[in-house]
Amino acid sequence: MAGDLKKVAYYPGCALEGTGHSYNRSTKEVGKALGLDLVELKNWNCCGAMEVKNVDPQVQTYLSARNLTIAQDMGFDTVMAPCNGCYHNLKKAEYDLTHNPQAAQVTERISKKAGHKAYEPGGVETIHALDWIKHGVGEEELKQRAKGKLAGLKVANYYGCMYTRPRHIFPEKDQGPGSESTSKPHFMDDILAAAGAENVEFPLKTACCGGAHSLSDSDISTKLVLNILTTAEACGAEVIATECPTCHSGLEMHQVRAEKVLGRKTSVKILYFTQLLGMALGLSAKKVGVQENLSDPSEFLRLKGLG
Amino acid sequence: MPIHEKSLIRPENLITNDSLVIDGVDVSGHWSTFIKSRTITDYNEAMEDEISALPGGENIHRCWQCGSCTNACTVNAVNPDFNPRYWIYLIRQGLEEELLRDKDIIWQCVSCNKCTYACPRDVVPEGVMKATAHWLELKGHTPKSPSTHFDEGFTESILATGKIEEGRVLRTFFQRTGQPLNQPWLVALVGGLVKRFPLGYLIRMGWSTVFRPRTSNWSRTGRAIEEYVSERRAEQAKALGLDTEGGH
Numbered sequence: 001m002a003g004d005l006k007k008v009a010y011y012p013g014c015a016l017e018g019t020g021h022s023y024n025r026s027t028k029e030v031g032k033a034l035g036l037d038l039v040e041l042k043n044w045n046c047c048g049a050m051e052v053k054n055v056d057p058q059v060q061t062y063l064s065a066r067n068l069t070i071a072q073d074m075g076f077d078t079v080m081a082p083c084n085g086c087y088h089n090l091k092k093a094e095y096d097l098t099h100n101p102q103a104a105q106v107t108e109r110i111s112k113k114a115g116h117k118a119y120e121p122g123g124v125e126t127i128h129a130l131d132w133i134k135h136g137v138g139e140e141e142l143k144q145r146a147k148g149k150l151a152g153l154k155v156a157n158y159y160g161c162m163y164t165r166p167r168h169i170f171p172e173k174d175q176g177p178g179s180e181s182t183s184k185p186h187f188m189d190d191i192l193a194a195a196g197a198e199n200v201e202f203p204l205k206t207a208c209c210g211g212a213h214s215l216s217d218s219d220i221s222t223k224l225v226l227n228i229l230t231t232a233e234a235c236g237a238e239v240i241a242t243e244c245p246t247c248h249s250g251l252e253m254h255q256v257r258a259e260k261v262l263g264r265k266t267s268v269k270i271l272y273f274t275q276l277l278g279m280a281l282g283l284s285a286k287k288v289g290v291q292e293n294l295s296d297p298s299e300f301l302r303l304k305g306l307g
Numbered sequence: 308m309p310i311h312e313k314s315l316i317r318p319e320n321l322i323t324n325d326s327l328v329i330d331g332v333d334v335s336g337h338w339s340t341f342i343k344s345r346t347i348t349d350y351n352e353a354m355e356d357e358i359s360a361l362p363g364g365e366n367i368h369r370c371w372q373c374g375s376c377t378n379a380c381t382v383n384a385v386n387p388d389f390n391p392r393y394w395i396y397l398i399r400q401g402l403e404e405e406l407l408r409d410k411d412i413i414w415q416c417v418s419c420n421k422c423t424y425a426c427p428r429d430v431v432p433e434g435v436m437k438a439t440a441h442w443l444e445l446k447g448h449t450p451k452s453p454s455t456h457f458d459e460g461f462t463e464s465i466l467a468t469g470k471i472e473e474g475r476v477l478r479t480f481f482q483r484t485g486q487p488l489n490q491p492w493l494v495a496l497v498g499g500l501v502k503r504f505p506l507g508y509l510i511r512m513g514w515s516t517v518f519r520p521r522t523s524n525w526s527r528t529g530r531a532i533e534e535y536v537s538e539r540r541a542e543q544a545k546a547l548g549l550d551t552e553g554g555h
Contacts (some may be wrong), residue, residue: 017520018473045469045522050460054437056455056539057362059532063465066528105519106535113531142499165420182424208381215480216453217415223385224417253496260492294496 004138008127009076010038011067013086013245014046020083020245022289026274027082028127031287033281034137034145035090038080041070041107047081047089050212050246057096058106064093065107065119082129082274084244090126090163095169099123128163129185129274130243131180139194146197146280153304155276156202156237156268158228160247164206182206188243188273195280200235204228211246214253222261225254229266237238238300241273248272250293269297279306314387315387316342350401358398358442362539363434370395376422378430382415391414391422391432406439407448414440414452420482445547456483466529468520524534 016024046052046065048060059303068090071079081087096103098121111118131201164182167173167212173180180187185206189199200201201231207228210221228251232240251270260263271293278288285307301307324339349487358364370392377383377392389412397406415423416436451459462478464471481488522528544550 002469015473017470036377044524045525045528046465046471048465049461049471051458052465053362054441054458055462056536057434058539059536061462062532064552078476079407110528110531110535113534114528161419161421164424166423208417208421210381211419212418213415213454215477216457217417218383220385220415220417224381253492256499257492260495296499 001071005036005078005127007037007039007076007080008132008136009071009124010040011044011047011071011079011081011086011090012040013044013081013083015083015085015180015245015249017136019249019294021274022292023082023245023248024117024290025287025289026272026278029283030049030133030257030274033132033283034141036136036159037114039074039076041079045068047066047086048194049085049089053117058103059110060089061093061103062107062110064089065292066111066114066116068093068121069111069117072119074115075302076124077278078125078127080127080129080132082243084128084160084162085246086187087128091169093119094121094124094126097109105130106261128187128243130163130191132267134187134276139190142191142194142277145196146277149280149282149306150192150195150197150276152237153197153306154238155162155192155197155199155242156232156233156235156240157185157192157199157205157273158202158207158242158247158251159185159205160211160242161206161208162244170194180246188241192241192273192276195277197241197276200232200237202232202237204231204234209250210246210261211244211250214246218254218257219261221250225251226258226262226264226266227254229258230264233266233268237268238273239269239297241271241275241276243273246268249294252255255295269300272293273296276306283307310394312390315390315393319343320345321486327381341352342510345403349404351403352401354401354403354406354442355399357547357550358435358439361438361441361445361543363431363436364438364442365434366428366430367395367398367435369428370399370430370432371428373427375427376430379421379425381417381419381421386412386415388412388415391416394413395430395435398435407443410443410449412448412455413443416440427516442547446546453484456480466533468519469525469528470520472520475519 012024045063048063053060062206081090097107099186101228108118172183193199209228210224214221255266275288275290285301290307320343322341322458326335327339329550342548353366359367372392377390380391382389394406413436418433421433421435426432461471461476463475487509
């Protein structure tokens with residue numbers, strides 16, 4: 001990790017202002033509870049999500065790079081993005097601007113016309129909310145603070161696609177002990193285990209939820225999500241912990257759709273890892289935005305003595 | 308060197324003789340199954356170059372047909388006809404007619420990047436799938452896919468304001484693809500939300516509709532991007548030999 005993680009730039013992204021608002025809320029609350037300061041990027045823009053690259057990949061690189069310029073102008077060397085899509089795109093921009101002269105040229109050109117300095121690679125490191133908590137606080141402190149509050153909670157940790165693929169844009173991963181793995185990621189497992197959760201063996205940690213086609217090809221998304229939900233249940237999980245707003249709302253939406261369209265009902269709960277961690281740190285369900293989730297886990301949380 | 312996956316051989320190209328004896332050995336029935344030999348004369352020699360001129364298709368020439376992409380593919384596991392390795396082979400051979408048999412499913416790539424992760428040759432098969440789907444649309448072989456409608460509506464929103472508002476993207480998408488908004492599952496979903504959290508949710512929804520989220524002083528940036536995109540579009544149309552006035 002670059003510098004001090006006690007105060008980093010924060011890039012929430014569009015989804016966290018919309019359907020992923022509870023992820024935004026719980027991330028900020030967890031930060032507050034753990035003494036980690038977040039300073040939101042001033043006047044940020046969309047990173048391009050999964051759509052702009054299909055219109056033109058270089059535009060996506062520019063859009064992401066503009067946010068990195070803002071972080072740098074604000075004097076930060078680290079920006080934290082909790083959304084897998086944002087995190088992935090900022091990482092990809094960093095990679096492309098280093099390795100692809102055409103990408104650098106287009107970013108230079110559009111930045112100039114837009115009237116700001118073009119981002120130069122190496123200026124800012126992008127980290128995920130998982131890196132932020134794992135390295136900014138650490139498991140020992142989490143253990144002491146959470147006092148095993150999640151004990152007995154059986155969790156399947158679901159990371160999705162964009163946190164690990166393609167691996168070449170994540171040079172810090174797969175670097176031996178202590179680093180994150182792209183084939184079997186474990187940072188979320190580590191964090192929730194420190195808070196007392198019982199992580200189940202879950203083979204679909206990095207399976208795809210079909211998020212890119214959540215609406216444009218709903219039937220495939222429903223099939224892929226149903227596979228994730230039923231596998232988690234078969235592995236003994238009561239909760240799927242998520243760390244991406246697209247995955248999270250995809251799982252929630254298609255859990256309903258699978259029931260309505262295919263008649264396949266599943267009961268596994270879906271919560272952001274920041275919501276679980278927040279409640280482990282003693283925050284209320286309301287404080288971590290559970291009421292803003294599309295699905296309603298309140299009865300389950302009551303039974304578990306959480307929130 | 309072609310790879311023959313049994314699933315890729317169409318039934319009309321298989322010959323099975325009910326009774327056949329070769330060199331005194333009875334090979335009747337299943338034992339005498341042959342693939343009919345074909346002579347193909349109409350290659351589209353420009354196809355590989357055209358697809359590699361579209362964003363994502365740049366590295367198609369690197370493919371050595373190992374099949375890691377298809378083996379890793381999320382969509383292939385749901386639909387065995389979705390076969391990136393095979394399509395890359397067809398494109399590189401110029402077998403347009405064969406490719407067109409699958410024209411309606413190529414856009415269904417979910418961009419999970421498992422293929423790109425697995426590819427030992429840095430072909431970026433995910434990008435090739437997108438380039439191929441665009442090529443099919445640009446050449447008029449398929450109408451714009453739902454995915455293209457979604458990508459375009461999404462990108463327009465960013466060019467206009469610097470950000471997206473999910474409700475607007477959703478409404479634009481349903482409108483452009485001619486689908487009603489009152490899908491039973493969507494109604495159940497929103498209904499559940501409103502019931503649990505009526506005031507806050509409605510206020511937020513109303514707020515984002517009226518006060519569209521936007522990046523301030525964005526218009527110069529939006530214009531600079533638009534200018535670049537239309538230049539690229541013209542270049543691509545030229546590479547595909549299309550009339551630049553019409554088309555996409």
